[in-house]
Amino acid sequence: DTQMTQSPSTLSASVGDRVTITCRASQSISGELAWYQQKPGRAPKLLIYKASSLESGVPSRFSGGGSGTEFSLTISSLQPDDFATYYCQQYNTYPYTFGQGTKLEIK
């Protein structure tokens, strides 16, 4: 199975900060990586697909990058609505696997 490792597990930041979350795959996933945002009691929401493509309707302050086995999600200027948990997922090989999540907290 392809293991997905996110870091950090928890991130404390302030409104207006630039933050980056990283996701490392245990093997190459050919860029087939998605990022999701999840708020408590809610379903995950797709933000980024194919490592760097922004889903329609998602604010441009979100961006994704990386290739091979190292990927990142960057929020350029944190807004109050962005405090949530973020997950990466590879959809290159079965079983599709998620990272353990990064909880973004208000400092």
Place this chain on the structure above:
Amino acid sequence: EVQVVESGGGLVQPGGSLRLSCAASGFTFTTYWMNWVRQAPGKGLEWVANINQDASARHFVDSVRGRFTISRDNAKNSVYLQMNSLRAEDTAVYYCARLTNSGLTDYWGQGTLVMVSS
């Protein structure tokens, strides 16, 4: 508007069975794979199973293979997850989600809670 709505969750004893349903609308159901993903209380996301457009292909995570089956009824725009031999570790919110041909999960339902406990 794309919508997926899950139902069928509840409390079941260990070793019991439960069938989850997912009703889809707002898109051409017959052109999409469908997924089930689960989330144990306070934990992360775990992909469970998916099924292709004509049910000729199905995939499962190892921990449920042989106990869970996935099916769909294209006439009813619905997908199902039959869960047998349930264990405490199957306790989770189960999400139904749409899957593109490339494997991307793009739209999720709100989930249905399954609790396995005596």
